[in-house]
Amino acid sequence: MAKQSRDYVASLTGLRGLAALLVFFYHYGALNPGIRMDLSVPVIGAVLQFPLGLGFAGVDLFFVLSGFLLTLPFAQAALANTPKTALSSYYKRRLLRVFPAYYAQLGIILIVGAWFVTWKQVNGVSLLAHLGMFFNIGANPVRPLVGIWWTLPVELAFYLFLPFIAIFLKPARWLLFLVSCIALSVLYRYWCAEHFATAAAGGVFLAASQLPGSLPEFLLGASAALLVQWFGLHGIKKPSANVLDGLFLAGSALAVYWLAGILFPNGAAYWAGHWSMLVAPFALGLPLFLMVISLYWGSRIGRLLLANRLMYFVGLIIYSLYLWHFVVMQQAAVIFSDDWANLSQLTRFLASTGLVILVSALSYYLIERPFFRLAHKGRSVAKYQTIRKRIS
Numbered sequence: 345m346a347k348q349s350r351d352y353v354a355s356l357t358g359l360r361g362l363a364a365l366l367v368f369f370y371h372y373g374a375l376n377p378g379i380r381m382d383l384s385v386p387v388i389g390a391v392l393q394f395p396l397g398l399g400f401a402g403v404d405l406f407f408v409l410s411g412f413l414l415t416l417p418f419a420q421a422a423l424a425n426t427p428k429t430a431l432s433s434y435y436k437r438r439l440l441r442v443f444p445a446y447y448a449q450l451g452i453i454l455i456v457g458a459w460f461v462t463w464k465q466v467n468g469v470s471l472l473a474h475l476g477m478f479f480n481i482g483a484n485p486v487r488p489l490v491g492i493w494w495t496l497p498v499e500l501a502f503y504l505f506l507p508f509i510a511i512f513l514k515p516a517r518w519l520l521f522l523v524s525c526i527a528l529s530v531l532y533r534y535w536c537a538e539h540f541a542t543a544a545a546g547g548v549f550l551a552a553s554q555l556p557g558s559l560p561e562f563l564l565g566a567s568a569a570l571l572v573q574w575f576g577l578h579g580i581k582k583p584s585a586n587v588l589d590g591l592f593l594a595g596s597a598l599a600v601y602w603l604a605g606i607l608f609p610n611g612a613a614y615w616a617g618h619w620s621m622l623v624a625p626f627a628l629g630l631p632l633f634l635m636v637i638s639l640y641w642g643s644r645i646g647r648l649l650l651a652n653r654l655m656y657f658v659g660l661i662i663y664s665l666y667l668w669h670f671v672v673m674q675q676a677a678v679i680f681s682d683d684w685a686n687l688s689q690l691t692r693f694l695a696s697t698g699l700v701i702l703v704s705a706l707s708y709y710l711i712e713r714p715f716f717r718l719a720h721k722g723r724s725v726a727k728y729q730t731i732r733k734r735i736s
Contacts, residue, residue: 355639356409358650361658363405364665370399371492371670372696375677379689398603401628403495404561406666408632410499411565412640414506415513419566419573422513431507438503440719441663442477445711446496449667450474453489461674462490485550492670494550501555502562509563513570522567526560530622533557537617548615560625564633572640582641592643595634602627664707669700 373379381393421428453460466474466489473479473486477497488494512521536552551557575582583591606620606627614621639646649655658665673696677684684692 354651354656355647357659358655360409360662361655363402364658364662366399366402368669375673401603404628405632407558407561408565408629410502411562412568412636415566415569418510419513419570423573423577437719440715444715445664445707448711461678462671490671498558522563525563526626528556529560529625533622558625561629564629568633568636585644588638588641588643589645591634591638592646595631598631661704661708664712665704668703672700672703
């Protein structure tokens with residue numbers, strides 16, 4: 345069990361790193377329109393070009409992974425009929441995981457002020473919305489200072505609702521609950537497409553991505569947690585190494601096919617109520633479900649690609665990287681002005697990557713990790729340090 349634990353933590357942390365890189369590449373492409381990595385970067389340029397257009401799927405991967413990792417202890421308690429995690433302890437860990445690094449960034453932007461591209465004056469209502477992460481709520485939602493913060497209240501809602509969702513973590517209840525939530529997501533997204541059709545640009549996207557629109561992805565992650573815990577508690581042997589590799593490759597291929605073959609060709613029609621938008625959380629969440637299970641059980645291919653020092657490190661700093669990457673790239677273009685714009689595509693990409701990693705690492709080591717230690721009293725940090733020593 346110890347070896348399996350080391351393997352799945354490293355692989356899934358690496359998968360978190362992949363999700364972060366996908367989002368970084370996507371936003372890099374948005375800030376550098378028309379960029380052709382396939383023409384400017386030798387050897388791996390074609391691989392890098394893909395997430396420039398479809399890397400937003402990294403957010404979907406975040407949601408599935410959150411559902412899986414957070415539900416594991418709840419699923420074990422529900423299936424084994426053992427005491428559940430104390431809610432006070434659970435919420436303490438979640439709040440200390442999310443708010444310190446976010447508050448640090450929010451404070452810096454508010455204090456430094458107009459020097460930041462993202463800064464704008466905030467009134468009392470807006471400030472309260474930022475302090476509580478209550479964005480995109482109501483008919484006139486508060487737009488966050490940093491656009492990518494729109495995902496934070498969605499993730500926070502998952503954290504808050506999980507203990508209540510846990511009452512359904514029994515095989516006899518879960519399937520009906522999951523199907524009902526998928527149906528609710530489809531109906532909600534259809535309503536958003538109709539109701540926000542005339543809203544400002546991105547209105548349908550922001551509305552449809554809130555709960556319950558993104559709930560199926562979190563619940564598919566939770567389904568994976570329930571499945572692996574059920575296997576473990578019943579002593580059922582996990583699939584063979586070949587089957588696990590097949591699951592990982594199948595999940596990866598289906599996700600790429602959905603993004604490149606169905607979603608991307610629809611363009612603007614996707615957010616106008618196209619059928620693919622209505623079923624997107626399930627259609628993309630299911631392949632990611634297969635990938636997560638295969639990694640947990642030790643897919644060799646997945647371990648090779650994701651359980652290495654680079655991907656593991658990026659997975660560790662993922663939250664800070666998500667918070668800072670867009671702001672850093674925006675500010676670099678302002679600070680260095682024409683010199684930045686005149687850099688070659690490859691040089692600008694490498695410089696952007698280096699700056700984002702540097703700022704994200706500082707945020708992780710100076711802010712995230714101290715509060716992580718406070719929340720877990722050092723036990724989880726020691727575990728992660730042991731894992732890192734074993735990654736080759």
